Amino acid sequence: MRNISDTLARLAALRAAAPGAGSEAIPSVLDTLEGFGTNPGALLAKYHVPAGLGPQAPLVVVLHGCTQNAAGYDHGSGWSALADRAGFAVLFPEQKRANNPNLCFNWFMPEDTKRGGGEACSISEMIGAMLLEHDLDPARVYITGLSAGGAMTAVMLATYPELFAGGAIIAGLPFGSARSMPEALDRMRGHGGPDGKALAALVREASGHDGPWPTVSIWHGTADHTVAPANMDLIAAQWHGLHGTGAAPHGVEKTGNHTRSIWRGGAGGVAIERHEIAGMGHGTPIDPNGPDGLGHAMPHMLDIGVSSTALIARSWGIADTGLAQTAGRLLRMIVPAAAAPVAAEPQGTMQRAGGVQKIIEDALRTAGLMR
Incomplete structure (x- = not known):
């Protein structure tokens, strides 16, 4: 067991490395959800519903x-912008700081990570309120999060799997x-803990739960010194058993x-x-200057040319009618009909410089869909 001085030193290091310093001052498009349930975890709830959103x-x-707070992570990741x-x-x-001084979700506390209690229950109550108040589709609820929020995402997928179609x-x-x-500090360093079967x-x-399990998307940087990349493989191993897959992937790109x-x-x-980003540290990968133009670089919102927000949403099938199809329509308008057809490229394979990609980017800027 770690002694108290070692634990305090690790906490100080975690505080120094924690994402999102200063996010309280960021302007927000989010509204506050009030009276969503018994709220045993004493959490706040923010939300954004685009104008004119259909049933x-x-x-x-x-x-x-x-x-971090909700506004800061939204600003950095671009989720509300993509929702619009x-x-x-x-x-x-x-x-809230009363629950955790560093504003971490308490993903390691038994009272907050069980079905029917604590923070996990509060989040489930928020979801129920949103579904009812805004006539949303209960079969298309998804969840994602970074760091402690990522670990709490894993908690929600485990304790309320029937609520979610997928998680990242x-x-x-x-x-x-x-x-x-x-134990949390040790696991963050990749030390100890149960194996995949356990x-x-x-x-x-x-x-x-005895129904189908949510899909799971796992993202991690190989240079993450806050949460060891070994946790990426442990998450995958946890879900291999649930989905009945072997350890070897069916495809790698x-x-x-x-x-x-x-x-x-x-x-x-x-x-x-499983998304492995070579050389990336601790944070959410974003691409604010890319084709989707989502998010803003800030502490632990890492501009590495990969938009996890866009790719996660597309993997869930909720952003297929967004910029990818808009770009295709604009391209068909610009490229003469007699020109050779352009093959669709896999996610992330387009290069930014030259040729067809430059035409698409120029068209998107003209349409006001890209900076």
């Missing part, structure tokens, strides 16, 4: 990291890997420093994605 739209739940373009609602649970865990940790602050059993025991591995479930669709 039965999807809902994305977004969990910020330590020292693609037509879905966004819910941002928000931590960014620089997070597997559910059930820690049950105290000292981790899968913890998820099964968390809810008694690499674009620059971004490697995506996929595992297909019993129905043939992608059940698990």
Whole structure:
């Protein structure tokens, strides 16, 4: 067991490295959700519903990291901006300092990570209120988060799996890997904890769920010194057992420093994605100057030319009618009909300089869809 001085030193290091310093001052488009339930975890709830959103739209739940708030993470990631373009609602649970001085979700505390209690229950109540008040589609609820928010995403997928069609865990940790602050700090460093089979059993025991499991997208940088990249593999191992896949991926594609591995479930669709970003530190990968123009670079919102927000939304099928199709329509307008057809490229393979890509980018700027 770690002694108290070692634990305090690790906490100080975590505080110094935590994402989102100064996010309290960022202007926000988010509204406050009031009276959403018993709220045993004493959380706040922020949300954004695009003007004119039709009935039965999807809902994305977004969990910020330590020292961040909802407005800061929204500004950095661009989720509300994408919601306006693609037509879905966004819910941002928000931590309070009274619960955690560093504004971390308490993903390692047993009372906050069980079905029917604590922060996990509060988040489930927010989701229920959003579905009812805004006539959203209960079959298309998704969740994502960074760091402690990523670990809390894993908690929600385990304790309330029936609520979610899919989840995306960014620089997070597997559910059930820690049950105290000292254990949490060790797991963040990649030390100790249950193995993959035991981790899968913890998820099964968390809810008694007997239906289909949510899909899982896992994102991590290889140079993350806050949450060790070993946790990426542990999360994948936890969900291999649940989705009945083997350890070897069914496909791997690499674009620059971004490697995506996929595992297909019993129905043939992608059940698990693993996104490894070579050389990236602790944070959410964004691409504010790319084709989607989402997010803003700030502490632990990392401009590395990969928009996790856009790619996650597209993997869930909730942004397919956004900029990707707009770009195709603009391209067909600009390229003469007699020109050779342009083959669709996989996610992330387009290069920014020259040729067809420059035509698309110029057209998007002209249309006001890209800076």
